Amino acid sequence: MRKILIATEKPFAPSAIKKIGKIFKKEGYDLLLLAKYSSKEELLKRIPDVDAAIIRSDKFDAEVLDAAKKLKIVVRAGAGYDNVDLDAATRKDIVVMNTPGQNSNAVAELAIGLAIFGIREMFSGKPGGELRGRTLGLHGFGFVARNVFRIARAMGMKVIVYTRYSKHAAAAIGLKVTNSLEQLYEKSDIVSIHVPARGEHIKSVSYEVLKHLKDGSILVNTARKEVINETDLLKIMEEKPGLKYMSDITPDCEADFVEKFEGRYFFTPKKAGAQTAEANINAGVAAAEQIVGFFEKGDKTYQVNK
Structure with missing residues (x-):
C-alpha cells in the first residue's frame, strides 16, 4: 500500500482533507497527516517511509529530501515552488510538481x-x-x-x-x-x-x-x-x-x-493570496489527482524539475 503524507504547517480545510482522502481511498492508498507541526524534526520523523507528499509553503530542503528514503513525488499545492530544493530532488530522482492555476x-x-x-x-x-x-x-x-x-x-x-x-x-x-x-x-x-x-x-x-x-x-x-x-x-x-x-x-x-x-x-500578517476555502480545496484536490496520475499512469505533466 502506497503511503501519502500531507505535511502542512498551514493545514488544509477539513472539507479539502475529506475530498483528498476520498481520492486516495479509491486507489487503496494510505493517507497520513502532519498538520500544524512546529519543528522540522517532526517532519524528518514522518518522511522516511512515505511514497508521496503534498505540501503547501513547507520547506522541503536537501535534509528533508535526503531523509525521504522512499519518496517518489512531492506536489506543492500552489503555483510557487521555491520552498522545494529542486536540485536535491533531482539528484534523488524525486519528481516535483506544482498545481498551476488552482489558486x-x-x-x-x-x-x-x-x-x-x-x-x-x-x-x-x-x-x-x-x-x-x-x-x-x-x-x-x-x-x-x-x-x-x-x-x-x-x-x-x-x-x-x-x-x-x-x-x-x-x-x-x-x-x-x-x-x-x-x-x-x-x-x-x-x-x-x-x-x-x-x-x-x-x-x-x-x-x-x-x-x-x-x-x-x-x-x-x-x-x-x-x-x-x-x-x-x-x-x-x-x-x-x-x-x-x-x-x-x-x-x-x-x-x-x-x-x-x-x-x-x-x-498581510501571513502570505494570504491562496487563503480561501475554494483555493484550498482546488489546490489540494489537484495535488491528490496528480499523485494518482503519476503512480497509475506515469503522468508527469506538471513536473517542474525536468
Whole structure:
C-alpha cells in the first residue's frame, strides 16, 4: 500500500482533507497527516517511509529530501515552488510538481483588493480615489495576472502588460503589451506583480525600473518578496512621497516602513493570496489527482524539475 503524507504547517480545510482522502481511498492508498507541526524534526520523523507528499509553503530542503528514503513525488499545492530544493530532488530522482492555476482567482481577487485598499487610503477616512478609468500594469502574464485582467476590465480599468514569453496570448485577448518593463511602470497608475521568484526575476523590480513609477501610484505585490530589490524600494519610497506599496508578503525591511512610511503601505500578517476555502480545496484536490496520475499512469505533466 502506497503511503501519502500531507505535511502542512498551514493545514488544509477539513472539507479539502475529506475530498483528498476520498481520492486516495479509491486507489487503496494510505493517507497520513502532519498538520500544524512546529519543528522540522517532526517532519524528518514522518518522511522516511512515505511514497508521496503534498505540501503547501513547507520547506522541503536537501535534509528533508535526503531523509525521504522512499519518496517518489512531492506536489506543492500552489503555483510557487521555491520552498522545494529542486536540485536535491533531482539528484534523488524525486519528481516535483506544482498545481498551476488552482489558486489564481484567489490571488487575483486579493491583488485587486489591495489596490482598492490602497487607493481608498486604507479606509482611514481620508478622501481616496477609484479604480475605474485608471491604468493597471501587469508585470507578468501567468494564471493570476489573467484573472486580475478579467476583474480589472470588468471594473472599467485600462489594463496593459509586460511579458517576454506570452506576448501573442496577451494581445489575442485585447491587452496592450508594452515594449519594456520600464514603459509598463511609467504608464501605470497601479502595477501588480505576477512573476516567479527564480532566475531573471530575482530582484528584477530594481531602482532602474521603480524610478519610472508615477508619484502617487500603487505597487501591489502578491508574488514573492524576492522579486523586489528592497534597498531600491526604500529609496524610491523616499523619493516619491505619494507612492504606496501593498503586499501579502512582509518584506525583510519592514522596520523601515514602520519608521518612515506610515499610511503608505500594508502587509498581510501571513502570505494570504491562496487563503480561501475554494483555493484550498482546488489546490489540494489537484495535488491528490496528480499523485494518482503519476503512480497509475506515469503522468508527469506538471513536473517542474525536468
